[in-house]
Amino acid sequence: MLPVDDLTIGLFGIVLLVALVLAGVRVFVAAALAGFVGLVLLRGWSTAIAIVGTIPHSKTVTYALSVLPLFILIGFLAFHAGFTKRLFETARRWVGWVPGGLAVSTVFASAGFAAVSGASTATAAVFSRVAIPDMVKHGYHRRLTAGVVAAGGTLASLIPPSAILVIYAIIVEQSVGKLLLAGLLPGLVSVLIYTVLIIGMCTAKPQLGASITGVSFKERIESLPGALPILLVVGTIFGALYTGFATPTEAGALGAAIIFLLYFGRSLLQQSFSCFRENMFKALMETAKLTVMIFTLIWGVFIFVRFLGYAGLPSAFADWVVTLNVSPLVIMIGILLAYAILGMFMDAIGMLILTLPVVFPAVIVLGYDPIWFGVIVVKMAEICLITPPIGLNCFVVAGVSRELQTPSGTSLNIPLQDVFRGVGPFFVADVVTVAILLIFPDIVLWLPNTMADF
Amino acid sequence: MTQSNFDPVGRLLSYVDRIFRYVENTTNVIAGLLIFALMCFGVVRILFRVLDYFHIPHPPLYGFIDIVEVSMVGFAVLSIAFVQRLGGHVRMELILTSLRGRWLWLAETFGGLVALFIVGILIPSSFSHFQRAFEYGDSTMDIEIVTWPAKLVVPFALTILFGRFLIQTVGYLRMLYQPNLEPIAIPVVQTLEDKARSEAASAEQQAR
């Protein structure tokens, strides 16, 4: 053996991993390589070779992970079936009357779409198309318009189904069902806080955005069927998980099948069959693509995690954190800040998979609830999507706006800095949300604790 | 700019690239169909559970978990090269997006060589994982499905991935050698604005 101890080798592995990731090497390659080099140092060349080859199969072929492609499929199906535009129309007719009504509608519709989509950037892209032109037409301030769309997109990862919460559950070996349920209330709290914020801003400065009036009750009722598919899927998944009637995989299958059948039925009525086939194919191909991408990330990183296990690093880090002479809350805030910084530069799923194996044991030793931490971490990852310098949702909104037109026919073009300024208030609202969840952890834990057990 | 008469590497690349494209597309279609099958299978299981609830007899569905686990490799690993062709595997492009010309191609070549090394190790290693299952025996728990076919998918998929990385690395080396050539068989680094634009393009269809 080398005259260095396991922990030093562990730290060397982490440095190597960071260097490779910074150099732009694919994360799964970087993690697998760093893990492999570490295993060679710890267990020798031939054993290391033998170990790494078992992981791609054994770490991906796990029943609990089979929920991922189904949740992803739900999102792509709903997207390609065009169920989102109708959702916005329904929200508009029902909540448009409040100050800043269109912005509030955007938040509600985003939350609804969030329920069927795990992907934040996709949600932002969709509502940039759907909501921005309408708000601009009604004279809404550009910054508010851009900000609400970018921020609304972030709701996708908390409100179930959420692929990222499933991934968290698998990595830290918690109940997938519980985590999915735990995300719901915090997601709704975010919706509520956004709503209060918009109403407050638009009441103080009515020129920011007006309310939409003159919608009759009949028109409201008529708009309900448009929201039905998504409400049905939300209700099904939520009910199945909450009562424990179905496993997450089965609930995901049912949710996807509902969207599929509704879309199929609508295509049958409208006799737009070739369009249906084309969109179904697209949804399946995109689902397959995203699925293998996530699974690859998982096994790649697990090669690295296997090495960390041999080096004993996660438990050493946890032991070290406990010896720190500061309160758990301070350490937690430190961890959250670290995530905020990391999130500026990294994709949320990649960030979680990379950091959790080391961070999670420490969080547990500090006495925090694993389900609660999952929701908090995902919320942090979401906040990163709207902060400079790299806030993917903001890029998306700015990018899409360039291709939209104002009523007078010129390009809408909301500059990136205006989008970032527009999300400013929402960023503050998010920080408030995190603080609330820190102070009242029961908002996260109440639902999963009352549900049927897995 | 392009010297098509004088670019044998480029021609060879685009030829091999086309063959791999065909294989990769096929793997992704299989993965998509498997996911669709999983959806149907899950729905059947729920239906049967409803029947159980009302004590209505139905054909047995024993070993659901075994079947799902064995077939998962088809969408978890099989189309890994497809994603690599599109440059879809996650990476941090913070530094890459600021590089231009030869520096960019150098960094990409490095990434490709590193990937070739580790994938080159994973192929024989995952193959011997298959071999153990094949020679010594291995099966799932409940309905005792043999696992070696699923385990064989891993080295198979990784071999396609190796080929794809090889194509891309040669593609990058070609650009490193002559940066003026037209890129062939390599995913181009998207700037963040490009990325936003492609998101916008996919939203376009939604707005129809």
Next chain:
Amino acid sequence: AQSSIPIDKVEGPKLRWDMSLWGTTRPGTRIVDALSEQVKEATDGNWEIKLHYGEALSKARENLDGISIGAFDGAMICNFYHPKKNPGLMVLSLPFLPIDSWDDHVKVRKAAYEHEQVKREMRRWGARIYSSSYLPMYEIMGSGDPPRAVSDWRALSVRAGGGIGEVLAKIGATPTSTTATEVYTGVQQGTMDAAAFPFTYAHVSYRIHEVSDWFTSNFSPGTADCPVILSARAYDKLPSQYQELLETLEPHIAEQQRIAYENVDAENLPMLREKLTEIEYTDQVINQIREEFARPVIEEWIEENKKDFDARGLVQLVFEALGKEY
């Protein structure tokens, strides 16, 4: 909390072993916890057997692979996690083996481990069996009307695998398969009526009793085997005094395993008896089930395996160890 065992100190070199385990420490892993503790004590900390719980070193079902490639030096396995990896060891999962006491548990396993086929299949993976964790007999717990007569089983869907499931199917019940953690909701929801688990410890740890009305206490449809295995290569490399230490320790840590199960039962049984209806069958009924339903399943197993090894001989050996004739 366990009293230390009077073992002589053993001199020897510094050595670290890694052992691959799943889950967390629990009554069923007392045997490895005790092994690690006692080895450390006897060698004054020179020999450390590091326990890696939570599948940190390998998925439970791939532990034999890990031993085979030298990824670690020891592990626990369960025969039914991978029937085709250890076809001979599956003899211990045959239904309704006449195991009545702790001594029977020990005898039946010793006999199986000594059989050439079991040795051969372990050798194939570069492993040797060190000791069993002596999994208790299974019993069945469920909700609704209790199956007092054999015919009552016809109405029930039961989570049970392998030979136990096949016998129940022959009796007329519907065996189902789910992950162990899904059983609680399954029984609660009524999508399954009952489940077979090692008694009492697994029923209570999966909280099946909270949603059940009855349990069997002498149905004893069978057991399974989850032995501690060692890498043959690592074992051969041990200095002889360390090898001897392992042999000396085995009966002592097995005794600790017995106490661990006994303590769990002492805690659980009165609680179960108070809360649920206890179903006991007469010897006559059990013998009838053995002859009419279990024997055909055992015969089928022999048929399936006889081309690979002397399956009938293995079954006979196991019965002989129990003082019975097959």
